[in-house]
Amino acid sequence: MNAVPSIVEPTSKSPFSGIYMQPPSLNQYQKAFTENLLSRQLLSASSEEFLSHIKPMFGETGKEQEVSDRFTIYRNNVILSLSTAIADSFPIVKRLIGEDCFTRAAIEYVRTSPPEYSSLLFYGEGFIDFIRSYPACAELNYIADVARLEWLYINAFHAQDSAPLDIGKLQTVSPEDIGDLYFECHPSSHLLMSDWPIDAIWEENLKEEVGILDVANLPASKLLIYRRDLQVQVVALTTNCFNFLYALKKRNNIAEAWSYTLELQKSESRPELDESELGGMLGYLIGLSVFTEAQIKENL
């Protein structure tokens, strides 16, 4: 290449220490930049040399502050863009704890856990545990479970597409073989259990005007989160139905999943479950379009 260097200045006089410094390598520069980008304050050890190479443009007076201000634009941009990404992913948590508290938590989180990938679609899983132990939220026992629900919502939104089960296929199965059927669930489907009524909390906070919920007296939640066409669905299941679907998702056939459901019902001393309810449960789940495939053999 034959480019004519336009600005030749191999060494520079530091505005801070008055000594001449060798410019850093590109890797050293990027290391110091990164450290000072995410730190709470500019780090005195690495920032002084780093800032000494930034050119002030607005004259002698206040030039040290000027170069620091110029660098701070990047610090602010990065923290703002990442904390906004967290806010976009957890809108209901934000509503529950309030904007100020959420912003402080999100900034704290992005400083300690910046993303690994440039695509931020799946950034923020660690925020669930972070918010669970965030001191200001200590009294909101359900906050981490609501965050988990929002996280699964995002995952379901972006999950692989898959056509729902062709019901006609089930009609070819002879009645005595039904128990041997295995199901494949939609790639977006997740089951989530919480001691708290997080579905009611979540739904209420989607509304413009939030009413008061008696959180302590609402039932615990057993939820199915999945995508139907392009829409993410959050469905509250009965305990039996939840257990049944859980077993089916774990690659058990209908007969095995039903035994598992009965076993849990007995061990938890819930009202007796009649064999006749199996058909209704199965029909309900098929109606949700959560299955994509059904086969007699295990190797789906």
Added chain:
Amino acid sequence: MPIPARAGVGLKPEHYEIILSSNPDIGWFEVHPENYMSAGGANHHYLGKIRERYPLSLHGVGLSLGSASGLRADQLKALKMLVDRYNPSLVSEHLSWSQFGPNALNDLLPVPYTEEALQVFSNNIDQTQNFLQRQILIENPSSYFQLDYSSYAEWDFLVALAKTSGAGILLDVNNIYVSAANHGFDAENYIKNIPPELVGEIHLAGHSVQQVTGGKILIDDHGSAVIPKVWSLYEHALEHIGNRPTLIEWDANIPEWSRLYDEAKIADRRLLERSTVYS
């Protein structure tokens, strides 16, 4: 489907439905591939439908071509999957870095314009173009500081890089305006130094102003309309370079579709007037 020398706009999820229902007379659309690095769902559904009707440009913000430690294989693969899936007419990235070690920094950070940086960019662009099996365009960034040990002016660095790597240039006229104001150089002189045949695309966007110690800094936030002075600089760029596909970027405070469409029509008119006058 090659991209015509017309106006295009950055595609936003807020506008998917209205674009599909109203079929606007727009030249093409551009997206950030990072927003589509997922397996399925609504984003891919709509992008696929829009791609059936319009040419597409993939404009990356996360490859970090300026990283001294090299590119991440997983980022390249994710980009390649989208290139294979959507067959875009243009693929572009930035003259900047955004990844250090395990940290993605989600901003287009400035590099010193040195021989070392030129080598780093050149290697990383080579790797990208070989992996994608196609040419990419490199966009001039906006920046808020310059380093005193840079040995090239940005325009010389960009041109030298395009020539050594075989990449094209995506000339962001707003970024030139912003950086010229922030660093005290002449925006028209920047454009004059770019060989027209290297330029494959032009970007236009709005910016904001921030007070710092000693003066004002322009911030490239893509959050408003293109200002008249940037439109004038665009005219100047068209005179020097000729008509090129021109993108209106509006990524923050996203307006109604009709407002964005109007902005694109302004660029389209300038391109059309020029082609009637000069062709």
